[in-house]
Amino acid sequence: MDEFNEERIGRLLRLLPPAPEGWVRAAQELPAARAMLDELVARAEQDAAFRLQLQADLERAVAAAGYEPSPFVVSRLRQLLRTD
Amino acid sequence: MTVEQSDAQLVSRCREGDAEAWNEFVERFSRYVYAICGRGFRLAQHDAEDVFQEVFARAFERLSDLRSDDAVRPWLAQLTRRLCIDKLRLLARDTPTDGDPDEQAIDDVLAELDDAMTVRAALDKVGDPCREILERFFCRDESYRTIGDHLEIPAGTIASRISRCLEKVRSELDGRSRGSQPS
Numbered sequence: 488m489d490e491f492n493e494e495r496i497g498r499l500l501r502l503l504p505p506a507p508e509g510w511v512r513a514a515q516e517l518p519a520a521r522a523m524l525d526e527l528v529a530r531a532e533q534d535a536a537f538r539l540q541l542q543a544d545l546e547r548a549v550a551a552a553g554y555e556p557s558p559f560v561v562s563r564l565r566q567l568l569r570t571d
Numbered sequence: 572m573t574v575e576q577s578d579a580q581l582v583s584r585c586r587e588g589d590a591e592a593w594n595e596f597v598e599r600f601s602r603y604v605y606a607i608c609g610r611g612f613r614l615a616q617h618d619a620e621d622v623f624q625e626v627f628a629r630a631f632e633r634l635s636d637l638r639s640d641d642a643v644r645p646w647l648a649q650l651t652r653r654l655c656i657d658k659l660r661l662l663a664r665d666t667p668t669d670g671d672p673d674e675q676a677i678d679d680v681l682a683e684l685d686d687a688m689t690v691r692a693a694l695d696k697v698g699d700p701c702r703e704i705l706e707r708f709f710c711r712d713e714s715y716r717t718i719g720d721h722l723e724i725p726a727g728t729i730a731s732r733i734s735r736c737l738e739k740v741r742s743e744l745d746g747r748s749r750g751s752q753p754s
Contacts, residue, residue: 491686491690491740491741491744491745492741493734493737493738493741496690496737496740496741496744497705497709497737499683499686499687499690500687500690500691500694500705500706500709500710501709501710502606502610502683502684502687503602503603503606503684503687503688503691503710504602504605504606504710504711504712505601505602505605505710505711506601506602506604506605506623507605507620510601510605510620510623510624511597511598511601513624514597514601514623514624514627514628515593515594515597515598517593517597517627517628517631518588518590518593518631521631521632559624559628562621563628
């Protein structure tokens with residue numbers, strides 16, 4: 488590792504600006520989103536009608552099931568349903 | 572006073588399902604992942620956001636696969652790097668480019684970011700008010716006046732405070748490297 492002098496410390500600090508707050512918050516909410524996703528996938532596996540609704544219009548089906556269809560949830564759910 | 576936990580301690584708490592630890596984990600590594608996407612791979616903001624969320628989703632799901640809790644930082648760097656390359660390849664299908672990014676250039680940026688994370692950890696150790704002053708000046712690019720107004724200190728004293736705080740961070744880094752030398 489190169490020596491750290493004050494100038495280099497300042498330059499290195501500049502390399503790490505904060506990530507946008509909304510991104511950080513969404514990532515922090517992952518555990519809650521994960522539980523929601525598990526529930527939706529389990530329901531899709533057991534309920535053919537719900538599965539069809541998800542295939543037809545995923546956002547609407549998620550909202551109708553009582554969940555917030557955030558972009559993250561929708562994209563993750565799409566992946567999970569494709570691989571399950 | 573906040574006691575900073577090691578990466579390994581934090582990972583261990585996350586694995587136990589501690590929600591607060593997960594928040595802290597995201598907070599600690601969000602700048603790193605963000606910088607790899609932006610500085611390392613020059614992804615556009617919306618592409619960087621996709622990769623950023625995917626990195627943390629996979630980290631959350633696969634934290635138990637991590638062989639050594641101490642190795643979380645390189646593990647995250649590798650994961651981010653792979654997902655950035657996947658994203659660039661996906662984008663290149665629509666808009667052909669000259670190929671994958673220069674591996675050596677990416678390695679160099681990642682090495683710099685790794686050093687930046689080491690400095691960041693030292694800054695966290697030093698704590699406030701230095702952390703806040705240096706964060707505002709270097710990371711948020713705020714002027715002396717804005718910093719002074721926010722912290723209610725004369726703007727004319729900010730430069731000397733920054734200098735003193737940088738010295739403190741350097742001492743912390745020196746102490747750390749001396750402590751890690753074999754006896």
